Amino acid sequence: MNKIKAFFTRDNFKHIFSSNGANHLYSSLICVAFGLLLGFIIMLCLSPDIAGTDFLMLITGGLVYYGSEGFGNILATLAPLLCCGVAIIFAYKTGIFNIGAAGQYTLGAFGALLFAILFKCHWTVCLLMAIIFGALWGVIPALLKTFCHVNEVISGIMLNWIGLFFVNYSMQTYAKGMVDSGDSFQTYQFWLSSSGDAYNPLGKLPNLGATSLGDCFSIAIFIAIIVAIIAFIVMEKTTFGYQLKASGYNRSATKYAGINAKKNAILTMAISGGIAGLGAGLYYLSGIERWSAVSSSILPQVPWNGIIIAFIAQMNPIGAIFASGFLSLLSIGATATSQSVFPKEIADLITSIIVYASGLTAITLRIVPWIKNKIQLKKTGGVKELPLNKEGK
Amino acid sequence: MGAQVVILLSYVLIFFIALTIVAIGGMFSERSGVINLGLEGTMVFGGFFGLLTLNGLSATACPPFFIVLITILVGMVTGGIFSLLLATVAIKFKADQTLVGTAMNLLATAFVVVLAKRISPASSSSIAFIKDYFIVNLGTLPVNIFLPLGIIIIVVSWFVLYRTRFGLRLRACGENPQSAASAGVNVIKFRYIGVILSGVLAGLGALAYIIPTSGYWNASNGVSGFGFLALAVLIFGAWRPLRITSAALFFSFFMALSICYYGFFHAMGIDLNPDVGVTSELFRMIPYVLSLVVLAFTSKKSRAPKAEGKPYERGER
Numbered sequence: 034m035n036k037i038k039a040f041f042t043r044d045n046f047k048h049i050f051s052s053n054g055a056n057h058l059y060s061s062l063i064c065v066a067f068g069l070l071l072g073f074i075i076m077l078c079l080s081p082d083i084a085g086t087d088f089l090m091l092i093t094g095g096l097v098y099y100g101s102e103g104f105g106n107i108l109a110t111l112a113p114l115l116c117c118g119v120a121i122i123f124a125y126k127t128g129i130f131n132i133g134a135a136g137q138y139t140l141g142a143f144g145a146l147l148f149a150i151l152f153k154c155h156w157t158v159c160l161l162m163a164i165i166f167g168a169l170w171g172v173i174p175a176l177l178k179t180f181c182h183v184n185e186v187i188s189g190i191m192l193n194w195i196g197l198f199f200v201n202y203s204m205q206t207y208a209k210g211m212v213d214s215g216d217s218f219q220t221y222q223f224w225l226s227s228s229g230d231a232y233n234p235l236g237k238l239p240n241l242g243a244t245s246l247g248d249c250f251s252i253a254i255f256i257a258i259i260v261a262i263i264a265f266i267v268m269e270k271t272t273f274g275y276q277l278k279a280s281g282y283n284r285s286a287t288k289y290a291g292i293n294a295k296k297n298a299i300l301t302m303a304i305s306g307g308i309a310g311l312g313a314g315l316y317y318l319s320g321i322e323r324w325s326a327v328s329s330s331i332l333p334q335v336p337w338n339g340i341i342i343a344f345i346a347q348m349n350p351i352g353a354i355f356a357s358g359f360l361s362l363l364s365i366g367a368t369a370t371s372q373s374v375f376p377k378e379i380a381d382l383i384t385s386i387i388v389y390a391s392g393l394t395a396i397t398l399r400i401v402p403w404i405k406n407k408i409q410l411k412k413t414g415g416v417k418e419l420p421l422n423k424e425g426k
Numbered sequence: 427m428g429a430q431v432v433i434l435l436s437y438v439l440i441f442f443i444a445l446t447i448v449a450i451g452g453m454f455s456e457r458s459g460v461i462n463l464g465l466e467g468t469m470v471f472g473g474f475f476g477l478l479t480l481n482g483l484s485a486t487a488c489p490p491f492f493i494v495l496i497t498i499l500v501g502m503v504t505g506g507i508f509s510l511l512l513a514t515v516a517i518k519f520k521a522d523q524t525l526v527g528t529a530m531n532l533l534a535t536a537f538v539v540v541l542a543k544r545i546s547p548a549s550s551s552s553i554a555f556i557k558d559y560f561i562v563n564l565g566t567l568p569v570n571i572f573l574p575l576g577i578i579i580i581v582v583s584w585f586v587l588y589r590t591r592f593g594l595r596l597r598a599c600g601e602n603p604q605s606a607a608s609a610g611v612n613v614i615k616f617r618y619i620g621v622i623l624s625g626v627l628a629g630l631g632a633l634a635y636i637i638p639t640s641g642y643w644n645a646s647n648g649v650s651g652f653g654f655l656a657l658a659v660l661i662f663g664a665w666r667p668l669r670i671t672s673a674a675l676f677f678s679f680f681m682a683l684s685i686c687y688y689g690f691f692h693a694m695g696i697d698l699n700p701d702v703g704v705t706s707e708l709f710r711m712i713p714y715v716l717s718l719v720v721l722a723f724t725s726k727k728s729r730a731p732k733a734e735g736k737p738y739e740r741g742e743r
Contacts, residue, residue, distance in 0.1 A: 075540075079540075079544050130522075130524050130525075132463075132524065132528065177718075177721070177722055177725075181721070181722040181723070181725050181726065182725045182726050182728070183718075183721045183722055183725045184725070184730075186461075186463070186524055187657075187661060187721065188718060188721065190463075190654050190657065190658075191658060191714045191715075191717060191718045191721075192714075192718070193654075194651055194654060194655075194710075194711075194714050195711055195714045195715055195718070198707040198708075198710050198711040198714075199707070199711060201705075201707045202705050202707040202708055202711070205700045205705045205707070206700050206701075206703050206705065207703070209700065330647060330650040330651075331647060331648060331650050331651070332651075337528070337531075337532055340525070340528055341529075341532070344525065372549060373543075373549045374544065375540075376539060376540050376543040376544070376549065376551075378535075378536050378539040378540050378543070378646075379536075379540055381532065381535070381536035381539075382533070382536035382537055382540055384532070385529055385532035385533040385536050386533065388525070388528075388529045388532065389511070389515075389526065389529035389530070389533055391525075392515055392519075392521035392522055392525045392526045392529060393515055393519055393521055394521075395519045395520060395521065396519060
């Protein structure tokens with residue numbers, strides 16, 4: 034009992050609130066607050082009269098305006114976002130910036146839809162194919178990096194566009210049974226009996242009978258959260274995760290310590306790509322949107338938001354759950370505002386400001402310790418301390 | 427047949443000059459040591475304000491010469507201003523350049539779409555404009571004002587980079603900033619100049635890409651990967667102005683084919699359609715695949731500026 038008491042003494046909590054992890058948390062909260070504030074100011078500039086009410090609608094709309102269906106939609110969009118965020122985090126921990134997630138996501142979408150519509154497979158098979166397609170696309174930049182020294186950011190960018198063009202090409206030629214040429218080449222809504230030959234109700238993710246949560250809600254959210262937790266455990270609690278992180282910190286030192294850095298880099302990218310592909314599977318198999326083979330001249334938005342999530346979450350998979358919840362809350366809420374004044378892209382604007390601000394960790398990591406130091410200086414009335422210990426930078 | 431060749435050629439010229447301008451902009455940034463992945467976003471931002479100006483001025487009694495001049499200047503200046511977003515955080519605060527570039531791409535598109543929808547009475551994200559001021563017909567071949575501008579930029583950038591003190595110092599900042607600094611070069615200043623130049627040229631390149639191709643622009647489509655294609659041209663061109671020019675010519679040929687391949691081959695008696703396995707995506711994919719292959723074979727002895735992407739630390743060696 035005394036031990037427990039001792040644990041909860043003030044000093045212990047002080048330690049928690051000034052630890053490195055806490056500083057990262059403060060830093061992302063500052064970025065989020067900054068993004069929201071700037072977004073609000075922009076809304077004030079667009080229309081001062083209704084900016085207040087619409088800003089409230091933006092951050093609560095998904096829950097209040099749309100009711101339980103809105104909540105279901107938030108959960109449905111959360112799942113793929115979370116997967117993409119975890120994919121980015123997993124690679125980033127190993128020192129690889131997986132900017133190619135968009136390409137892996139695109140291929141994942143292709144894999145899932147191909148097996149759902151053309152081969153009429155069960156949704157588990159479709160998800161598995163999404164993972165495999167994504168993983169294969171993720172391995173390419175890793176191979177190029179380890180064997181040809183090609184920078185993974187450059188090859189990732191190229192592979193994004195190759196992937197997009199390849200998928201759209203496929204859907205118009207040898208796999209054209211996937212798209213409805215009478216409906217601007219969008220993929221069939223295979224879960225509806227009206228989709229004719231493409232009808233395959235088994236391909237859609239099950240919704241566990243929760244019909245009040247809207248058409249898009251499915252078990253996707255549970256799959257995504259499990260993936261995030263597994264990723265966290267693998268990275269923090271296993272030897273494999275330790276090796277990956279070590280090679281992210283210092284490639285030569287890990288090689289010297291007998292860790293096969295090449296194998297690990299390839300494995301990491303396979304896992305990262307697989308998770309990104311899974312995200313696409315969860316998105317397109319729950320019927321949130323249909324892939325359009327002709328008009329998709331830009332890369333899908335979800336994997337780019339994954340980058341935002343990874344940085345808001347400060348590279349923590351558990352934090353990513355909350356970050357993606359926040360992002361999907363905003364994106365659903367943004368459709369509830371007065372569209373003629375505040376278009377739904379205002380959510381993208383706010384999140385992109387947040388990710389831009391999170392590039393400024395050099396400043397944001399220092400703000401809270403600096404304020405605390407000021408307060409302490411006032412209390413003690415003198416003796417200046419260094420703003421931060423060495424670990425906190 | 428002749429008419430089809432003219433159409434193809436006119437597209438090649440448009441894409442060639444726009445790609446060259448943007449890629450040379452990226453070259454200035456990378457040669458100074460900063461990777462500008464935000465080229466795409468900078469194009470969207472600069473292009474939007476340029477087109478907005480063009481749209482506004484067309485309704486006034488302003489003489490065409492000044493309309494063209496002011497539009498181009500606005501595009502360049504706003505592009506330059508937007509690139510300051512990268513310059514300040516990447517150079518001063520040593521932020522991750524890949525992250526900031528990505529953020530800029532997202533930011534530009536979101537900002538431009540919000541603004542476009544707010545301005546437009548029907549809250550659509552499209553802007554209409556009159557392109558006639560920019561185009562002169564040489565016989566049957568339409569040539570736009572950006573062609574002579576682009577050629578001047580190619581020549582000047584080559585001269586500046588290799589024949590002036592400024593160019594030597596800029597290159598030194600990208601190869602070995604510490605030794606440049608020890609020789610009295612202000613690395614920070616040169617990197618700022620490099621990044622701002624890339625923004626200015628990206629703004630101009632955006633106009634060169636958007637204006638001649640059609641009469642309206644949908645902001646939510648942005649420049650659909652054109653900035654990234656310019657990045658590929660930059661790498662394919664080994665960070666050198668003249669090679670970039672030839673790489674851009676090569677890339678623009680495929681891009682032009684992706685638009686008018688059907689008519690072109692139809693005139694030769696070959697019917698290309700999805701049923702025989704040819705779509706426009708095939709042609710758009712080729713430049714990316716080729717640059718990836720070239721990268722795979724040449725990256726071991728990379729020609730990239732050695733210090734690119736690394737923040738400048740004064741004390742480092």
